[in-house]
Amino acid sequence: MLMTMRKVRLWTLGLCVLTIGAAAAFGARAAGRVLTIQDVVSIKVVNQPDMDTSTRVETDGTIDFPYIGRIKAAGLSEDSLARTIERRLSARQIVTDPHVLVEISNFGTQASVQGQVGAPGVYTLDRPTNLTQILSRAGGVRDVRVGGTITVRRAHGAIVKTFDSKEVQAGRGPGATLLIANNDEIFVDLAPFYYIYGYVGKPGEFPLTRPLTVQEAISIGGGLALLGTEWRIRIKRKAADGQTIDVPASLDDQVEGGDIIVVNERIF
Template identity: 35%
Template sequence: MKPFGHWIAAAVLALGTGIACAAEVLLGPGDVVRVSVYGSPDLSVETRVSESGTITFPLLGQVGVGGMSVAAAEKKIGSLLEKGSYLKKAEVNMLVTTLASQQVSVLGQVNRPGRYPVEGRRKVLDLLAMAGGVGPEGSDLITLVRTRDGKTVRETIDVVDMVRKGELDKDVEVAGGDIIYVERAPRAYVTGEVQRPGAFRIERGMTVQQAISAGGGLTPRGSDNGMRITRRDASGRAFTLEARATDPVLVDDVITVRESWF
């Protein structure tokens, strides 16, 4: 059975191809911008947005640009230069060279974990694509942690189910400071007379027979009769039950395959 991690990695890479216009970027503390004024090379400057949301600009001193789009900041600087009678017509160009304020952390079981800039409108699948997609050990479920209006909320998104059903309205928009975390896929264990005893990834709807296949199948001495599953109840207490080939596999199950008597 092909791991969903590989499948969804390809899906998010295919979907995350949009490039945002620089004018959509909202400036914030830590961003580095390069500003130039047409016909006035002496006014060119590269500066960092301060914690208070200001930049230092020649002739003008401190200019507040925090929370503004690049286009709005360009217009503001041009207007100040004109109002101060420094220039009759100021054509200002701003380029963001380092976008530090609007970044989303993508962590856990992705191919390239790290912090990624949010330029314009970005959604969960876009960020997963930027991080190289979900890794082979990644879960189908991802956790999104974000703070809005002073409240931190946690949301779980079934990425595979969303893409399979085409329910892209569930692909929520992200913003700077959000965290996307991909956990390790749920696992169970097979032991006894199988070729490769140990842990394996649980796929959706996985049965005991498929779990044995994930373990390489039975050894020459193995028997599909008398198999057992050890699992835990809601209180964490372990119990053992007889297993049939068609029984579903649950998280942390231990499937034991016995030796044939004949």
């Protein structure tokens, strides 16, 4: 009997916790979205069509409403702003028992996502959004297998940081949880490629995800083939003027993005 009563009390306690949690979640949803600077809000006073207003949240976080003047809006939910306007109208006896409806008609908070994503563009931030989430909205990184970097620049040109694209896409590290702010610019740059041709085990295209020497690049390309030689390696590289130059290379030379490494045949 004692065990049964304990089970009933535990079940009742759990039900209360769930009920309180559900009520809190419902209350958060019912309050509406939180206003930010540059949002455009539509305000309606029931049965007072002459007071219907569409206004923008100014840079100081306020809006202007007829008969009341300036009201702090940024940081308030739609519902909280509506209650504030109702109290002001009642206090000044402008409307008896007012009922106000507030809705965000145009979000002012936005961020730009450019570079190697599926759908580059400007995205509205209608809720708290982290870097992983906004990349998903932009179609994701085009080829996350290759790797690369994601750079976030804040307004006025301040660079926040550059993150590893694989880590962010996987939802790992500080970059994944970075909250995006208004007017952030996000640029996704895939790792550059280099190419190996000639007498190697696996000629082809390879991503340059870290600093490499020619010797390391050839090793990644399967090493020298039976007839290949390390003494007659050449690199075709784009010069600053856009022209392609052909230069001899040693095994210790650094590989650059876009390099074409040509391993020649051994001379007997």
